[in-house]
Amino acid sequence: MRKAMLMISASMMMTAAAYAETKIIYAGNLIPDAQTGAIGPATITINDGKITSITNGITRADNDADNNDLEIIDLSNFTVLPGLIDTHVHLSGDPGGDYWREAVDSDEWGVIMGAKNARITALAGFTTVRDVGSAQLVGFALRRGTAEGKIPGPRIQSSGPAISIIGGHGDVSGFRPEVNKVLDAENSCTGAVQCAERVRQASKRGADLIKITATGGVLSQQARGLDQHFTNEEMTAIADTAHSLGMKVAAHAHGPRGIEGAAKAGIDSIEHCTFGDDASMAAMKANKSACVPTLMAYTGIRERLGKGVYTPQVEDKIRATLKVVGAAANKMHKNGINIVFGTDSGVYEHGRNAEEFALMVDLIGMTNREALASATTGAATLMGLENEVGKIAPGFSADIIAVATNPLDDIRTLEKVQWVMVRGRIIK
Incomplete structure (x- = not known):
C-alpha cells in the first residue's frame, strides 16, 4: 500500500516537472554511508544526475509546486540509501x-x-x-x-x-x-x-x-x-x-x-x-x-x-x-x-x-x-568507482534507492525496494 501511495504521489508531482533539471528528494531517514548509519530526515538536491547538496531535515520551499524547473520527490515515509x-x-x-x-x-x-x-x-x-x-x-x-x-x-x-x-x-x-x-x-x-x-x-x-x-x-x-x-x-x-x-x-x-x-x-x-x-x-x-x-x-x-x-x-x-x-x-x-x-x-x-x-x-x-x-x-x-558511487554525498552520482525500514536493523527489507534512481533517472 505504501509503495502504491508513493507511486501515485510521485507521478502527480512529476507531471508538471517532466523536464525539470533540478530534483529535490525529501528523505524520511537517510543512510548516506553504511559506515555512518542513519542520520534521520534529510533533503537531497540533484542537478544533471549528480548530488549537489544534502541538508539535515526536510526543508520544503513555499514555491516548490510552482517551480517548473524543480522536481519534488517525496520519500519522507521511507529510508533512503545509496544504490x-x-x-x-x-x-x-x-x-x-x-x-x-x-x-x-x-x-x-x-x-x-x-x-x-x-x-x-x-x-x-x-x-x-x-x-x-x-x-x-x-x-x-x-x-x-x-x-x-x-x-x-x-x-x-x-x-x-x-x-x-x-x-x-x-x-x-x-x-x-x-x-x-x-x-x-x-x-x-x-x-x-x-x-x-x-x-x-x-x-x-x-x-x-x-x-x-x-x-x-x-x-x-x-x-x-x-x-x-x-x-x-x-x-x-x-x-x-x-x-x-x-x-x-x-x-x-x-x-x-x-x-x-x-x-x-x-x-x-x-x-x-x-x-x-x-x-x-x-x-x-x-x-x-x-x-x-x-x-x-x-x-x-x-x-x-x-x-x-x-x-x-x-x-x-x-x-x-x-x-x-x-x-x-x-x-x-x-x-x-x-x-x-x-x-x-x-x-x-x-x-x-x-x-x-x-x-x-x-x-x-x-x-x-x-x-x-x-x-x-x-x-x-x-570496481574503481569509490569516488562516484556507493555513498550519497555531494559530487557522487544520483544512484539512490528507498526501502520501507532501516536495513541496518532488518537486512531483508532490501529484498523489497520501493523506489530507484540511477544517474538521476527514476527507474519505473
Whole structure:
C-alpha cells in the first residue's frame, strides 16, 4: 500500500516537472554511508544526475509546486540509501536453460535478454553491476544502452567473454567439434604469451575488466574437477597485462590451488571462493585479493537439482559444492579478507539479488552493516568507482534507492525496494 501511495504521489508531482533539471528528494531517514548509519530526515538536491547538496531535515520551499524547473520527490515515509552494487552478474542469460541453447540463440537475442534483465536488476535496487561473462559484444551494448538512457538499467562494467584454458570452463564444449569451432569466442589460450594477447584483445574490444576461469566450473559440460586450470605463469601474465592497461582481474575459482594461484598472481578478486583452505586464504590476505562469495548461485542450482535441468556430470559437481556453501567465506571473513557483494545472477532469477544479504549474515557471519557496506562502499572500491558511487554525498552520482525500514536493523527489507534512481533517472 505504501509503495502504491508513493507511486501515485510521485507521478502527480512529476507531471508538471517532466523536464525539470533540478530534483529535490525529501528523505524520511537517510543512510548516506553504511559506515555512518542513519542520520534521520534529510533533503537531497540533484542537478544533471549528480548530488549537489544534502541538508539535515526536510526543508520544503513555499514555491516548490510552482517551480517548473524543480522536481519534488517525496520519500519522507521511507529510508533512503545509496544504490546497491552487485559485482558478479550475467545479464544476458536466465537460469535453467538447456546448454545447447548456446548453439541456437544469437548474440542479438542476448542483448534482448540483457535489456530485460537490466531493468529487473535496477528495480531490485542494484544501480551498478559488473557483468562478468557474456557473448563477445553483448555486455558492451548493454553498457552503452543504460549509460545513454536508451534502456532502463544499472551502470554496467563488462568483461565480455571470460578468458579460459582450451577445453576448460568458459570454453565452448558439449557439441560436435565443428559446432564448437563456430561458437568459439576466441577467449581461450595456452601459455603466458597467448594469454597476455587475449587480455590485450579484450581491452581493444572495450572490456572494463578481465574475467578468467582459474578453475573448473560447476555448470560447464565437463567432468574435469573444480581445481586449478591455468598455470601460475599464465595467471601472472594475465594479471600483469591487465594491470598495465588499467584493468582489474576477477578470477572464477572454486578449488583451493586455483584460488591460491590466482591470489599469488596478483588477481584482484576471487569469485566463489568455494573450497578455500588455509594456504589459499594466506595468499589472498598477502595480496589483498577480495572474495566475492556468490551465495545465491548455490540457491539457484539447489532449486533445480534433480529436476532434469542439469546433465549428470554437472549434478555431481553441484552436490560437491552444496556441502560447503559459505564455509570458506566465513573463515575468510574471520581472517580479515575483504568480502565483496556479488551474486552470480543468471544462475538464479534476476531480481532476487538482495536475497544474498541474508545469506551473508547467516552463513558468513557478517553484520547487517558489514553486508550493506560490501554492496556499497566495498563494491565501489573493487570496481574503481569509490569516488562516484556507493555513498550519497555531494559530487557522487544520483544512484539512490528507498526501502520501507532501516536495513541496518532488518537486512531483508532490501529484498523489497520501493523506489530507484540511477544517474538521476527514476527507474519505473
